Amino acid sequence: MPKKVNHEQRRNKIAEAAWRVILENGMEGASVRKIAEKAGLSLGALRYYFSNQEELILYAMRLVKDRAAERIEQIIHRDVPPKQKMLEVLLEIVPTNRQTRAEMEVWFTFVSYARHHPHLLKEEGDGILAALQLMFEYMESNGLLRPGIDRQLEIEKLYAMVDGLALHVMLEPERLTENQVEKVIASQLDVIFE
Amino acid sequence: MPKKVNHEQRRNKIAEAAWRVILENGMEGASVRKIAEKAGLSLGALRYYFSNQEELILYAMRLVKDRAAERIEQIIHRDVPPKQKMLEVLLEIVPTNRQTRAEMEVWFTFVSYARHHPHLLKEEGDGILAALQLMFEYMESNGLLRPGIDRQLEIEKLYAMVDGLALHVMLEPERLTENQVEKVIASQLDVIFE
Numbered sequence: 001m002p003k004k005v006n007h008e009q010r011r012n013k014i015a016e017a018a019w020r021v022i023l024e025n026g027m028e029g030a031s032v033r034k035i036a037e038k039a040g041l042s043l044g045a046l047r048y049y050f051s052n053q054e055e056l057i058l059y060a061m062r063l064v065k066d067r068a069a070e071r072i073e074q075i076i077h078r079d080v081p082p083k084q085k086m087l088e089v090l091l092e093i094v095p096t097n098r099q100t101r102a103e104m105e106v107w108f109t110f111v112s113y114a115r116h117h118p119h120l121l122k123e124e125g126d127g128i129l130a131a132l133q134l135m136f137e138y139m140e141s142n143g144l145l146r147p148g149i150d151r152q153l154e155i156e157k158l159y160a161m162v163d164g165l166a167l168h169v170m171l172e173p174e175r176l177t178e179n180q181v182e183k184v185i186a187s188q189l190d191v192i193f194e
Numbered sequence: 195m196p197k198k199v200n201h202e203q204r205r206n207k208i209a210e211a212a213w214r215v216i217l218e219n220g221m222e223g224a225s226v227r228k229i230a231e232k233a234g235l236s237l238g239a240l241r242y243y244f245s246n247q248e249e250l251i252l253y254a255m256r257l258v259k260d261r262a263a264e265r266i267e268q269i270i271h272r273d274v275p276p277k278q279k280m281l282e283v284l285l286e287i288v289p290t291n292r293q294t295r296a297e298m299e300v301w302f303t304f305v306s307y308a309r310h311h312p313h314l315l316k317e318e319g320d321g322i323l324a325a326l327q328l329m330f331e332y333m334e335s336n337g338l339l340r341p342g343i344d345r346q347l348e349i350e351k352l353y354a355m356v357d358g359l360a361l362h363v364m365l366e367p368e369r370l371t372e373n374q375v376e377k378v379i380a381s382q383l384d385v386i387f388e
Contacts, residue, residue: 026310116220164358
């Protein structure tokens with residue numbers, strides 16, 4: 001009986017190889033040949049799944065977002081108080097462990113590269129701003145938004161803080177510990193929510 | 195009489211040509227040949243000022259920082275109240291006009307590229323965290339820090355917010371206007387200072 005290959009698994013394995021190549025060599029070093037080599041596949045086998053480099057890179061980038069979305073989905077269904085839940089979701093966005101930090105670094109590298117390669121820019125954004133809007137609505141509907149808070153302004157502040165922390169964690173992992181990141185975000189949530 | 199050439203001016207002109215090439219093609223497209231062409235110089239003339247690409251790129255990156263530092267220096271010597279002064283300095287760091295936005299984009303592109311080219315990483319950081327420390331000390335010595343404020347925590351929050359805003363302004367200049375950036379930063383300064 002021929003071995004049944006799970007196509008999605010194979011595509012994801014190739015995408016993860018692409019992440020590793022991007023982390024090691026940057027986007028400009030992420031050739032299809034190198035990614036095939038890293039994935040332990042022939043160029044022909046890889047081309048069966050992705051017909052060109054752009055298709056492969058876009059798939060690899062969507063996988064970064066999908067993985068983060070899955071982890072956030074799990075947190076949302078956990079039975080914890082709303083504010084704690086929001087903190088945990090934001091800590092998922094600001095990557096504090098090695099795996100999520102690598103994903104974030106791949107993402108930043110891609111965003112920076114895509115600015116000079118407009119044909120990749122059709123790729124949608126990271127979805128963080130939309131997620132924050134939803135979280136604020138959820139908190140408000142639970143009566144947890146502090147009175148007198150300017151919602152849009154606080155969303156903008158928290159959005160900037162979260163992405164700034166993500167950038168700093170990536171650039172200075174020694175200086176900014178997981179503990180500190182949590183303290184910074186928790187303190188901002190205390191300003192906004194009861 | 196031979197024309198006297200101001201060497202620093204010439205080097206800066208080449209560095210600015212490098213910025214334009216980086217903005218158009220990304221770091222991987224910033225060859226010495228292309229930069230010479232953009233600067234209107236022969237390769238030989240350019241090599242008189244910079245013996246290799248790395249030397250040129252590092253000079254161009256330091257010029258980004260030097261230009262920002264010069265603008266900040268001017269603000270510091272202006273006769274305005276401390277909090278207003280701090281707001282103006284931070285607005286210099288979060289680039290809201292076309293010229294400073296281009297400089298920030300060159301900087302981000304460089305930082306992203308340098309992570310995969312460790313020989314460039316000896317380049318010192320952007321100096322923003324150190325500048326924030328000084329600003330907080332200045333505000334505190336003027337008795338303007340609100341009582342009960344955790345200084346280190348607030349520095350970390352403001353640092354993240356400023357770099358997050360810089361990133362968002364670069365990626366979404368249409369969404370985030372100069373006016374909004376000012377509102378966000380001013381609102382955070384009101385939390386921290388009297």
